[in-house]
Amino acid sequence: MTHWLFKSEPDEFSIKHLSVKKIAQWDGVRNYQARNFIRQMQAGDLAFFYHSSCKHVGIAGVMRIVGTSYPDPLAQDPESPYYDIKSQQENKWSAIKVEFVTEFRRVLSLDQIKKMAINDQNLASFDLIKKGSRLSVMPVTEEQWQCLLHAAESN
DNA sequence: GCCAACGTTGGC
DNA sequence: GCCAACGTTGGC
Numbered sequence: 001m002t003h004w005l006f007k008s009e010p011d012e013f014s015i016k017h018l019s020v021k022k023i024a025q026w027d028g029v030r031n032y033q034a035r036n037f038i039r040q041m042q043a044g045d046l047a048f049f050y051h052s053s054c055k056h057v058g059i060a061g062v063m064r065i066v067g068t069s070y071p072d073p074l075a076q077d078p079e080s081p082y083y084d085i086k087s088q089q090e091n092k093w094s095a096i097k098v099e100f101v102t103e104f105r106r107v108l109s110l111d112q113i114k115k116m117a118i119n120d121q122n123l124a125s126f127d128l129i130k131k132g133s134r135l136s137v138m139p140v141t142e143e144q145w146q147c148l149l150h151a152a153e154s155n
Numbered sequence: 156g157c158c159a160a161c162g163t164t165g166g167c
Numbered sequence: 168g169c170c171a172a173c174g175t176t177g178g179c
Contacts, residue, residue: 007176007177009177031162032162033162052176052177052178053176053177053178054177057177057178057179110178131159131160131178132159132160132161132176132177133160133161133176133177134160134161134162134175134176134177136176
């Protein structure tokens, strides 16, 4: 099983929203690298829910991948801000369903993760903490996952 | 709100 | 195929 991390601005969609909805469609991803990761996801994979561009930036909870990716309906919808005219024929963008698992008592902050990475080779190589990293969906290694999950649960 | 860093676009 | 210009992301 592979692990993942998804970024979202909590004003738009937060771990709390997901905890109410239980299952949501993750759509609107318009970056090829992120899209390719979505296409690699398998049912049952676990993922961190990361809050970006907000007061408490960091990992807020865990969710589970439901099913596999499918064409993003927003790309076909002229009313949507995520509409992409080039998506008419080709299957250009992908969406996937996610299921709520846990909301951490406190957000494991980006600052905490960066501090942990000073003494942790595995975390040091994590894309998330690299300056200028804009990838909204990324893989998390088994070692990184265990380390971050443990830190979040005992936070 | 600022601005550095990034991905994409398009002229050449 | 290069690269400047642009729009967007995201931490601060």
